[in-house]
Amino acid sequence: MNGMTARRVALAIAAATALTGITACGSSDGSDNDSKGSSGKGGGGGLGVSPIAALRTIEKSTDKADSAKVESQTTMGSVMSMKASGALGWEDGLTGNMTITYTGGQLAETMRQTGSTSMEARYLPDAYYAKMGEQFAAQADGKHWVKYAYDDLERIGGGSGAYMKDAMQNSTPHQSVKMLLASGDVKKVGEEKVRGVNTTHYSGTVEVAALAEKSSGLSESQLADMKRQLEQSGVTTETVDIWVNDENLLVKKVEKGQMKTGELSATAYYSDYGTEVSAEEPPASDTADFKDLMNRQPAT
Numbered sequence: 001m002n003g004m005t006a007r008r009v010a011l012a013i014a015a016a017t018a019l020t021g022i023t024a025c026g027s028s029d030g031s032d033n034d035s036k037g038s039s040g041k042g043g044g045g046g047l048g049v050s051p052i053a054a055l056r057t058i059e060k061s062t063d064k065a066d067s068a069k070v071e072s073q074t075t076m077g078s079v080m081s082m083k084a085s086g087a088l089g090w091e092d093g094l095t096g097n098m099t100i101t102y103t104g105g106q107l108a109e110t111m112r113q114t115g116s117t118s119m120e121a122r123y124l125p126d127a128y129y130a131k132m133g134e135q136f137a138a139q140a141d142g143k144h145w146v147k148y149a150y151d152d153l154e155r156i157g158g159g160s161g162a163y164m165k166d167a168m169q170n171s172t173p174h175q176s177v178k179m180l181l182a183s184g185d186v187k188k189v190g191e192e193k194v195r196g197v198n199t200t201h202y203s204g205t206v207e208v209a210a211l212a213e214k215s216s217g218l219s220e221s222q223l224a225d226m227k228r229q230l231e232q233s234g235v236t237t238e239t240v241d242i243w244v245n246d247e248n249l250l251v252k253k254v255e256k257g258q259m260k261t262g263e264l265s266a267t268a269y270y271s272d273y274g275t276e277v278s279a280e281e282p283p284a285s286d287t288a289d290f291k292d293l294m295n296r297q298p299a300t
Contacts, residue, residue, distance in 0.1 A: 061248035077262025089277035093125025
């Protein structure tokens with residue numbers, strides 16, 4: 001791999017995973033503060049329903065749907081850009097299968113040195129698995145999969161690790177709705193079509209560090225460390241837009257913010273709610289543990 005070791009590749013993917021978790025963060029708490037905004041028919045409620053009340057209905061409906069097909073595109077400044085597609089379920093912990101292709105940035109170059117910029121990802125309740133190419137396997141004792149246990153990601157993430165772990169385990173459509181609820185800053189934009197579907201568009205602004213204080217069980221030291229990492233990356237606020245169909249199900253979300261390395265932008269489409277999702281743990285004989293790879297001596 002032109003000097004690029006399996007250890008360094010695994011670490012690069014973990015770093016991107018951590019960065020994604022800490023910037024595109026979710027919240028496990030709602031807000032009781034109503035926000036001004038127009039109301040009307042469409043996803044989330046009828047005449048006279050406030051945006052906050054509508055979002056509570058949307059969050060519950062999307063949560064109960066249990067699974068969906070997902071298409072997404074994410075750009076994180078010069079660090080990476082990627083697209084992904086597959087299906088995710090969240091009835092009993094996050095599960096699913098996604099195909100991820102890195103299309104630009106530093107991580108795409110790292111992946112290119114493994115022989116492929118695409119990989120298969122599997123989500124299980126306790127770990128994330130990434131399937132790499134043959135060039136990676138040649139430097140990882142013939143193993144194609146890397147296991148990222150969420151507990152291990154928490155340990156390498158510094159103060160942001162606990163929060164990132166929570167975000168990774170709860171990367172579901174209704175988390176974006178929870179972000180807007182926690183922010184208390186949301187308005188109804190209007191009625192729009194998304195891929196031919198009638199939807200209601202809601203928008204709000206999220207203070208990332210303030211949101212962290214409302215979610216997860218971070219200690220004071222963990223929270224302070226996480227805020228320092230956010231400041232270093234330049235992330236302070238995100239705008240979150242969601243589009244909801246007449247069944248109160250999320251069909252599109254867009255998150256945008258600014259990082260020191262450039263723009264943060266994440267767009268996702270959700271469809272086929274209730275689709276069957278099956279994700280199996282890869283064979284142990286073909287799986288390298290991220291923690292073990294990190295214990296290897298780096299190449300000189």
